[in-house]
Each structure stands twice: as structure tokens, then as C-alpha cells.
Amino acid sequence: MEIAPKEEILLPVKPGFIALSLFSAFLLNLLPLGSFIEWIRPDFVAMLLLYWCIRQPLRVGIGTSWVFGILVDVADGTLLGEHALAYSLMAFIALVLRRRVSMLSLDHQFTHVTLILLIMQAVIVLTGFVAKDIFVGWAYFLGSLTAGLLWPGLTYLLKLPQRPKPDPDRI
Amino acid sequence: MEHELFSRGPSPAVRLTFFTLLSLLLLVSDAHYSYLKTLRTGIATAIYPLQRIAMMPVELLGAMSDYTRTQSSLVKENTFLQKQNLEDRAALLRYRAIQQENDHLRQLFGARARVNSPSVMAEILYDERDPFSRKVVVDKGLQAHIIEGSAVIDNAGVIGQVLQVYPFTSEISLITDKDHPTPVQVLRNGLRAVIFGFGSSNLLDLKYMSLNTDIRPGDLLVTSGLDGTFPAGLPVATVVTVDRNPVYAFSRITCKPVAGVNRYRQVLILAPGAPLPPPIPAAKPELPPARGKK
Numbered sequence: 001m002e003i004a005p006k007e008e009i010l011l012p013v014k015p016g017f018i019a020l021s022l023f024s025a026f027l028l029n030l031l032p033l034g035s036f037i038e039w040i041r042p043d044f045v046a047m048l049l050l051y052w053c054i055r056q057p058l059r060v061g062i063g064t065s066w067v068f069g070i071l072v073d074v075a076d077g078t079l080l081g082e083h084a085l086a087y088s089l090m091a092f093i094a095l096v097l098r099r100r101v102s103m104l105s106l107d108h109q110f111t112h113v114t115l116i117l118l119i120m121q122a123v124i125v126l127t128g129f130v131a132k133d134i135f136v137g138w139a140y141f142l143g144s145l146t147a148g149l150l151w152p153g154l155t156y157l158l159k160l161p162q163r164p165k166p167d168p169d170r171i
Numbered sequence: 172m173e174h175e176l177f178s179r180g181p182s183p184a185v186r187l188t189f190f191t192l193l194s195l196l197l198l199v200s201d202a203h204y205s206y207l208k209t210l211r212t213g214i215a216t217a218i219y220p221l222q223r224i225a226m227m228p229v230e231l232l233g234a235m236s237d238y239t240r241t242q243s244s245l246v247k248e249n250t251f252l253q254k255q256n257l258e259d260r261a262a263l264l265r266y267r268a269i270q271q272e273n274d275h276l277r278q279l280f281g282a283r284a285r286v287n288s289p290s291v292m293a294e295i296l297y298d299e300r301d302p303f304s305r306k307v308v309v310d311k312g313l314q315a316h317i318i319e320g321s322a323v324i325d326n327a328g329v330i331g332q333v334l335q336v337y338p339f340t341s342e343i344s345l346i347t348d349k350d351h352p353t354p355v356q357v358l359r360n361g362l363r364a365v366i367f368g369f370g371s372s373n374l375l376d377l378k379y380m381s382l383n384t385d386i387r388p389g390d391l392l393v394t395s396g397l398d399g400t401f402p403a404g405l406p407v408a409t410v411v412t413v414d415r416n417p418v419y420a421f422s423r424i425t426c427k428p429v430a431g432v433n434r435y436r437q438v439l440i441l442a443p444g445a446p447l448p449p450p451i452p453a454a455k456p457e458l459p460p461a462r463g464k465k
Contacts, residue, residue: 023221030218030225032297058179062186066194074214075222077299077306077342080207081197088190095183128303131202134349134370136302 010162017161018059022048022068030075039139042147045072046120049087050113051158053094054101065091078124079131086123090116106152114148208335215337222340226296291315291440293323296340305345305368307331309438312339320400322441328406328429329353329394330438343438346407346428347373355407356395360385363395366408366426375408377424382415386424400443406430 025044033041045068052060069084076083093116094101101112121141129135181189201207293309311317313336321333323343331345344351349370355377356363362385367376380386390410396403408426415422 026218027221027225029300030222032226032229038298038300062183062190066190069194070197071214071218074211075218076301077308078301078303079198080201080211081194085191085194085198088187088194092183092187127198131198132303132349132370134303140302 008159009164010159011164013056013059013162015059018052018056021158022052022060022064026068026071026075029072040142040146042143042150043072043117043121046087046090046117047113047147047150047154050090050094050116051154053091054098055158057095057098060091061095062088062091079127082124082127082131085127086120089123090120093119106155109155110148110151113151114144117144117147120144211335212337215340219337219339222296289442291317291442293317293341293438293440295436295438299342303370304350305348305370306334307343307345308340309343309440310340311440312337312341314339316442317341317440318442321443322394322401322405324405324439324441325430325437327431328408329401330430332400333440341440346430347375353401353407354395354397355392356403357386358391358393362386363397364392366392373428374411375426375428377410377426378421380422380424381420382417382422384422386410386413386422388413391429392426402441 022045025048028044049060049065049068053065065087066084069082069087070080072078072083072087073080097112097116101109104112118141121144125136125140180186197207291311293311293315296308296310299306299308309323317333317336319333319336323330323332329346331343331348331351333341334344335342345368346353346366347368347370349368351368352365353367354363355366364377364380367378368374369376377386377392388410392407392410394401394403394405394407406429408428410424411427412425413422414424
């Protein structure tokens with residue numbers, strides 16, 4: 001297995017940036033889209049929570065994920081606790097696997113991230129199946145594949161503010 | 172006793188157990204009881220500004236397409252609307268005459284005149300993302316005096332029912348939702364039934380009709396008004412297929428909604444009409460003469 005050539009040296013993350021990124025993801029989730037895009041749209045909140053659970057486990061963990069799950073539940077009109085349960089389980093898996101995932105190169109991260117998000121969605125589907133006796137169909141899981149594909153872009157974007165300036169002496 | 176050098180609170184496993192139990196508690200109480208309605212309303216009000224912000228790009232796009240619309244299309248639409256207006260007016264005149272006659276007849280029969288319930292026009296903001304139910308959110312809520320349980324219709328027929336009212340929005344459960352029964356009546360022969368959504372498709376299921384029921388494809392189903400929520404006589408669905416397989420206890424009847432359940436943006440919310448008339452008092456038994464103190 002390939003291992004990322006070298007760990008970048010990054011500036012510490014500002015807590016405000018984490019909060020901002022999570023709320024932007026929540027806004028993206030609320031964006032009303034056409035029914036086709038709706039199927040392939042990734043769950044941005046889950047992606048961001050997963051990212052920060054891997055990068056900043058002391059700042060974002062199971063509790064934060066649970067709170068955002070409740071917010072998503074209210075916004076989506078799902079049963080209260082459905083996303084909260086799935087997100088907290090996802091955060092737990094991320095916390096357990098985080099060293100492993102952050103060591104991997106980006107293309108290997110794809111499989112891990114997609115799998116974790118698929119497990120998260122499976123929890124939601126299962127809860128819905130138990131509570132309402134409806135199976136939503138396999139197309140529901142497409143969102144996780146899109147999320148996996150978008151992962152490298154997200155990683156790049158979220159690391160930008162922490163990149164040190166090329167030469168600290170030159171302002 | 173062991174001291175941890177870097178104490179970080181409870182371990183992830185403990186936290187996961189705690190939050191899982193909390194989620195399960197919420198899930199069960201939300202699915203079976205209504206304790207959490209205030210909590211949900213509170214959170215919904217808090218995130219309402221964010222929802223409006225998320226709506227902005229779509230509204231902007233709509234405004235731009237309105238702005239760039241050509242004059243010819245406007246003229247065409249105008250002539251069409253004028254023609255329709257004329258036709259509608261003719262129909263309205265006929266309707267008024269019939270209504271007058273109807274009122275008169277009702278008076279003759281001693282029935283109470285049917286009150287036209289007040290209605291509020293609302294616009295659909297977005298479909299909810301919940302894959303397990305069919306709901307939309309409209310832009311009128313408590314501030315427009317929307318009442319929970321009101322019927323929602325469009326120009327063709329019934330769309331659904333108000334499920335929950337928030338301060339500025341309300342959630343509407345569509346008739347295609349699996350948990351949404353609507354009492355209906357076959358227009359042709361007055362047969363009463365209850366129609367349910369399939370949940371997964373845009374179709375409806377007429378349940379509990381015996382195999383020899385007189386229902387044919389193409390029959391129009393209208394609300395029967397028996398639930399006291401939907402005014403009687405609103406079109407709901409047309410029958411598509413009738414499957415009389417003797418293997419099952421009931422015939423399987425699939426229907427298609429008449430209203431543009433997934434198409435239109437403007438809907439009409441009807442306030443629940445006048446309360447049901449009091450039951451006709453049966454012949455009163457003679458009261459025994461009062462005894463003792465009052």
C-alpha cells in the first residue's frame with residue numbers, strides 16, 4: 001500500500017474556520033436542487049464532519065456530529081435522531097480509523113471515505129426501514145460515491161488556510 | 172489509583188454509547204409520541220434564516236429568467252389567460268346559479284348551508300430531503316394563521332395536508348406519502364374508500380376494496396368529506412389499473428393523483444371548514460323526575 005510521501009507541515013487550524021466550514025456545508029445541504037442532482041448530491045455535512053474528525057479529533061468528535069445530525073434531521077424533516085445516530089456512529093469509526101486514513105494517499109482515502117459514508121447511509125436506511133417500513137432503493141447510496149470523488153478537492157480546499165506563506169520573511 | 176496525564180474525558184466508545192442511546196430515545200419518542208414538537212419547532216425557527224439564504228440562488232435564477240423572458244411569450248401567455256378567463260367566467264356564472272339553487276334546496280331540506288372555508292395561497296419552497304416520506308415546505312406558517320391539519324389543494328385537486336406549522340413555514344404531507352390516508356368516494360357510484368400513498372412512487376393505492384367492487388380504470392375519486400378535514404367533492408385521483416387476483420383478499424387498485432403533486436409551486440391551503448354538525452338528537456328518552464337535591 002502506498003503511503004503519502006510526506007506529511008505536510010501546516011499551521012494550526014482556527015476553531016472559527018472549522019465552525020464556518022461546517023455551517024457552509026449545512027447551507028449547501030439546504031440548497032434546493034432538481035430531483036436528478038438530488039440523487040447524486042453528497043451529504044456535505046457528513047463529509048465535513050468526517051474530515052474534521054480525522055484531522056481535528058479533539059475539536060470535532062461524536063458530540064458535535066450528533067448536534068449537527070439533529071440539525072439535519074429538523075431541516076430534512078426526518079425522524080428526530082435518524083441522522084444524529086448515523087453521524088455519531090460515523091464519527092466513532094472516523095476516530096478509530098483516523099491515523100490509518102490520514103497516512104494514506106488521496107486515492108486510497110477515496111475507498112475509506114466512501115465506505116465510511118456508505119455505512120453512515122446504511123444506518124439511515126435501516127432506521128427508516130424499521131420505523132416506516134420503506135426501502136428507498138439503491139440509488140440513495142450514490143451520494144456517498146460522489147462524496148468520495150469530491151474528497152481530494154475538499155481536502156485541498158480545507159488545507160489552504162493552513163498553508164504557511166512560501167517565505168515567512170517576505171511579507 | 173491511576174492518574175491520566177492527558178485527560179480527555181470519556182473514551183470514544185463511552186461517548187458513542189451515550190449518543191446512540193440518546194438518538195434511539197429521540198427516535199422512539201418522535202415516531203410514537205408528540206413530545207418533541209416544541210423542540211423541533213424551536214430548532215426549525217433557529218435554522219429558518221439559513222434556509223432562506225440557501226433559497227436565494229434559486230430565487231435569483233427565477234427572477235433572472237423572468238426578466239429575460241421575451242415579449243412574444245408574454246403576449247402569448249396573456250391571450251391564453253384572457254381566453255381562459257372568459258371561459259372561466261361563463262362557468263362561474265353557471266356555478267353561481269347552481270349554488271343559489273343549491274342553497275335554496277338546502278334551506279328547504281333544513282340542512283345547514285355549507286360554509287366556504289377561508290383559504291390562504293402559499294408557495295412551495297422546497298421538497299424535503301427525507302427519502303422515507305413525501306413532504307414539501309411552503310412559505311406560510313403561524314404568521315399567516317395556518318392551522319395544523321388543513322387541506323392543501325392546487326387548481327386541479329387535492330395535494331395533501333398540513334402536517335406541522337412553524338412560525339414562518341409549514342410542512343405539508345403529500346397524498347402520495349405512505350402514512351397519509353385520504354377518505355375518498357368514487358364519483359360514478361358514490362362508493363366510499365380510503366386511499367393511501369405508495370411512498371416510493373408517485374402513485375396511490377386504493378386499499379381494502381373487495382374483489383367484486385364496482386371500480387373501473389378511469390373512475391374519478393373525489394374527497395368524501397367524512398374526515399371533516401377535506402371539504403367534500405375535491406378531485407383526488409383517477410383509477411389507473413384494477414387487479415382482481417383471487418389470491419389476495421382485496422383487489423389491488425392503483426390510482427394516479429389528479430393534482431400536480433410534484434409540478435406546481437402555488438398551492439391553496441384551506442382552513443378546516445366549519446366543525447361537523449352535531450349528531451342528530453335521537454328521540455329523547457323521558458327523563459325520570461329529579462329526585463333529591465339539585
